[in-house]
Amino acid sequence: xxxxxxxxxxxxxxxxxxxxxxxxxxxxxxxxxxxxxxxxxxxxxxxxxxxxxxxxxxxxxxxxxxxxxxxxxxxxxxxxxxxxxxxxxxxxxxxxxxxxxxxxxxxxxxxxxxxxxxxxxxxxxxxxxxxxxxxxxxxxxxxxxxxxxxxxxxxxxxxxxxxxxxxxxxxxxxxxxxxxxxxxxxxxxxxxxxxxxxxxxxxxxxxxxxxxxxxxxxxxxxxxxxxxxxxxxxxxxxxxxxxxxxxxxxxxxxxxxxxxxxxxxxxxxxxxxxxxxxxxxxxxxxxxxxxxxxxxxxxxxxxxxxxxxxxxxxxxxxxxxxxxxxxxxxxxxxxxxxxxxxxxxxx
Amino acid sequence: xxxxxxxxxxxxxxxxxxxxxxxxxxxxxxxxxxxxxxxxxxxxxxxxxxxxxxxxxxxxxxxxxxxxxxxxxxxxxxxxxxxxxxxxxxxxxxxxxxxxxxxxxxxxxxxxxxxxxxxxxxxxxxxxxxxxxxxxxxxxxxxxxxxxxxxxxxxxxxxxxxxxxxxxxxxxxxxxxxxxxxxxxxxxxxxxxxxxxxxxxxxxxxxxxxxxxxxxxxxxxxxxxxxxxxxxxxxxxxxxxxxxxxxxxxxxxxxxxxxxxxxxxxxxxxxxxxxxxxxxxxxxxxxxxxxxxxxxxxxxxxxxxxxxxxxxxxxxxxxxxxxxxxxxxxxxxxxxxxxxxxxxxxxxxxxxxxxxxxxxxxxxxxxxxxxxxxxxxxxxxxxxxxxxxxxxxxxxxxxxxxxxxxxxxxxxxxxxxxxxxxxxxxxxxxxxxxx
Numbered sequence: 001x002x003x004x005x006x007x008x009x010x011x012x013x014x015x016x017x018x019x020x021x022x023x024x025x026x027x028x029x030x031x032x033x034x035x036x037x038x039x040x041x042x043x044x045x046x047x048x049x050x051x052x053x054x055x056x057x058x059x060x061x062x063x064x065x066x067x068x069x070x071x072x073x074x075x076x077x078x079x080x081x082x083x084x085x086x087x088x089x090x091x092x093x094x095x096x097x098x099x100x101x102x103x104x105x106x107x108x109x110x111x112x113x114x115x116x117x118x119x120x121x122x123x124x125x126x127x128x129x130x131x132x133x134x135x136x137x138x139x140x141x142x143x144x145x146x147x148x149x150x151x152x153x154x155x156x157x158x159x160x161x162x163x164x165x166x167x168x169x170x171x172x173x174x175x176x177x178x179x180x181x182x183x184x185x186x187x188x189x190x191x192x193x194x195x196x197x198x199x200x201x202x203x204x205x206x207x208x209x210x211x212x213x214x215x216x217x218x219x220x221x222x223x224x225x226x227x228x229x230x231x232x233x234x235x236x237x238x239x240x241x242x243x244x245x246x247x248x249x250x251x252x253x254x255x256x257x258x259x260x261x262x263x264x265x266x267x268x269x270x271x272x273x274x275x276x277x278x279x280x281x282x283x284x285x286x287x288x289x290x291x292x293x294x295x296x297x298x299x300x301x302x303x304x305x306x307x308x309x310x311x312x313x314x315x316x317x318x319x320x321x322x323x324x325x326x327x328x329x330x331x332x333x334x335x336x337x338x339x340x341x342x343x344x345x346x347x
Numbered sequence: 348x349x350x351x352x353x354x355x356x357x358x359x360x361x362x363x364x365x366x367x368x369x370x371x372x373x374x375x376x377x378x379x380x381x382x383x384x385x386x387x388x389x390x391x392x393x394x395x396x397x398x399x400x401x402x403x404x405x406x407x408x409x410x411x412x413x414x415x416x417x418x419x420x421x422x423x424x425x426x427x428x429x430x431x432x433x434x435x436x437x438x439x440x441x442x443x444x445x446x447x448x449x450x451x452x453x454x455x456x457x458x459x460x461x462x463x464x465x466x467x468x469x470x471x472x473x474x475x476x477x478x479x480x481x482x483x484x485x486x487x488x489x490x491x492x493x494x495x496x497x498x499x500x501x502x503x504x505x506x507x508x509x510x511x512x513x514x515x516x517x518x519x520x521x522x523x524x525x526x527x528x529x530x531x532x533x534x535x536x537x538x539x540x541x542x543x544x545x546x547x548x549x550x551x552x553x554x555x556x557x558x559x560x561x562x563x564x565x566x567x568x569x570x571x572x573x574x575x576x577x578x579x580x581x582x583x584x585x586x587x588x589x590x591x592x593x594x595x596x597x598x599x600x601x602x603x604x605x606x607x608x609x610x611x612x613x614x615x616x617x618x619x620x621x622x623x624x625x626x627x628x629x630x631x632x633x634x635x636x637x638x639x640x641x642x643x644x645x646x647x648x649x650x651x652x653x654x655x656x657x658x659x660x661x662x663x664x665x666x667x668x669x670x671x672x673x674x675x676x677x678x679x680x681x682x683x684x685x686x687x688x689x690x691x692x693x694x695x696x697x698x699x700x701x702x703x704x705x706x707x708x709x710x711x712x713x714x715x716x717x718x719x720x721x722x723x724x725x726x727x728x729x730x731x732x733x734x735x736x737x738x739x740x741x742x743x744x745x746x747x748x749x750x751x752x753x754x755x756x757x758x759x760x761x762x763x764x765x766x767x768x769x770x771x772x773x774x775x776x777x778x779x780x781x782x
Contacts (some may be wrong), residue, residue, distance in 0.1 A: 010671060
């Protein structure tokens with residue numbers, strides 16, 4: 001589209017003639033790098049199964065993207081790192097228990113990758129044009145299609161090569177079915193519960209369990225200015241508020257916001273899924289609306305819905321609104337409002 | 348309290364060291380000059396000479412074609428050899444007068460005014476107009492028009508733009524170091540013409556020596572203040588500089604005079620002084636010839652109409668592998684397709700870039716809506732949205748996203764990780780709808 005013609009061997013193009021060294025693929029690789037602490041934690045607690053599932057998601061995502069581009073005759077874009085990041089996020093959002101041959105559930109991550117890459121991303125026009133977060137649609141599809149397989153949770157073991165882990169319920173599952181008292185009882189006391197939730201020593205999806213590791217990655221992205229505080233803080237803040245006000249049994253203002261913040265997919269969702277550039281608003285004030293919406297919907301589903309966890313659906317619902325928010329929220333154009341604070345000049 | 352500045356903006360590497368230490372030297376007198384009759388914003392000039400006519404240096408060869416216009420003068424003495432259309436830096440064909448230099452350097456009679464500060468304001472303004480002075484920062488807006496605000500606009504400050512925020516360029520920097528007194532005199536003349544008693548000189552803080560020199564030169568003068576500004580592009584854009592120095596926000600789609608300010612570039616101030624003091628018309632200006640692709644970067648005093656090829660030759664020629672020659676700076680300059688085009692009043696630099704320094708424009712990706720352009724836009728726009736709407740042909744909708752507030756500084760395209768040609772898309776949209 002840009003006319004770059006060579007005449008007298010000189011290149012002619014429209015200004016600016018210099019560009020920053022930031023690239024789309026560098027962003028994708030950096031976000032992937034930021035996920036490594038949480039991934040390492042997942043591998044530590046869920047063993048080789050976690051590795052196999054994540055690797056399967058990444059490889060499937062890359063293969064599906066490469067194949068799709070080949071079939072439709074477009075230039076390969078697999079090198080931009082976006083499919084790799086989608087695969088990684090998808091894997092981190094799956095239970096390690098899926099690596100099972102009897103009953104056979106190994107196809108689940110493969111189908112989820114197909115849904116994420118081909119249906120959610122490429123059929124909508126590819127990177128930048130997808131309405132929904134591809135990894136989350138992949139996961140949602142899997143959860144709806146194989147509800148049982150997707151909710152078998154292995155107990156975390158620090159035994160690195162253990163392939164046979166006991167199954168158990170997630171903390172949010174216990175919270176939903178039996179209440180906070182039972183949850184505390186399982187972990188001994190409240191401090192021990194927090195400790196397990198922070199370190200990741202609890203049942204859950206591969207990459208979601210360690211709040212600390214996710215926080216490290218999130219802060220890294222903040223420091224690198226790849227994300228801003230707007231979405232994570234408004235997401236976590238509104239969820240915490242909801243948890244505190246409505247999360248208690250019986251009386252208002254008796255809920256435990258901390259348990260809600262560091263359990264389920266809250267940290268992974270708030271720092272890495274809701275902050276996806278393409279599927280979240282671009283304007284800062286729009287991002288706050290988006291984040292608050294995610295937080296409120298997450299807690300509505302957790303407290304009143306049929307599922308124990310609501311992060312995934314909350315983000316997906318807000319994804320629908322992102323383009324709308326972007327069109328509704330306008331920036332303040334320079335000079336749009338008269339300024340009165342100008343320096344007085346004595347005549 | 349930090350340095351004076353505006354909101355958002357970008358920090359490209361300034362690359363000024365390439366030419367910063369080279370004092371301004373006279374460029375070799377060109378053998379031939381091509382003087383476009385339209386080198387300013389506004390109406391083109393009407394030619395006053397015919398082919399074969401002898402002209403002297405400083406002689407008027409084109410008269411203003413309207414109120415918003417400025418006369419052009421012969422920059423050499425010699426013979427008019429052609430009167431025809433020639434390409435300018437933007438690639439447009441413009442009527443131009445070609446003069447062959449006879450090497451005699453004969454000046455036309457100029458009116459010396461040693462006591463120029465005692466001349467009435469109207470007469471000073473007339474001198475500025477007759478000298479063909481336009482904004483030398485790049486936009487080349489006729490100065491006399493800026494000095495004739497409508498009656499309902501009250502001007503209370505003159506601001507000299509010494510920001511020189513375009514990377515690579517050092518023309519204004521050298522002038523501030525070498526001719527600070529003349530620049531301050533130019534400012535005083537402007538203040539007198541506009542009947543204001545407050546003058547400011549805004550300079551980016553990466554030029555501490557220029558700030559010191561200008562402070563020294565302005566030392567005794569009442570009402571003149573030198574303001575150090577944060578190093579941030581586009582600090583030298585009129586609206587941004589006014590915001591930084593005076594804290595005033597020019598209304599959207601408005602002009603500096605709407606907030607009582609007239610802004611003039613450092614080089615313009617010098618030309619104003621020379622016009623008032625010596626009656627010297629604008630026939631030469633400082634041009635920074637620089638970039639990684641030029642052998643000897645220099646700051647040259649160049650006659651208007653000198654071809655780019657002459658200047659590049661004088662600076663040791665193009666290094667092998669040079670692929671882009673830009674008239675102006677890297678952020679807003681025009682890439683030229685031939686070196687056969689002339690320096691005009693608005694040419695602040697000639698930048699030669701090798702392959703390694705450029706991003707090939709055709710390799711751009713889809714917008715990932717990362718929002719970096721929003722954080723860069725000094726005008727508070729949503730450049731990504733403009734680029735997307737323009738790309739799909741929704742030009743009217745782009746207008747709703749304040750398309751016409753964009754002054755094409757290029758900050759958005761600079762930060763874009765997908766390397767999208769946002770400025771090009773904005774220009775396309777602007778050309779497709781009425782403001």
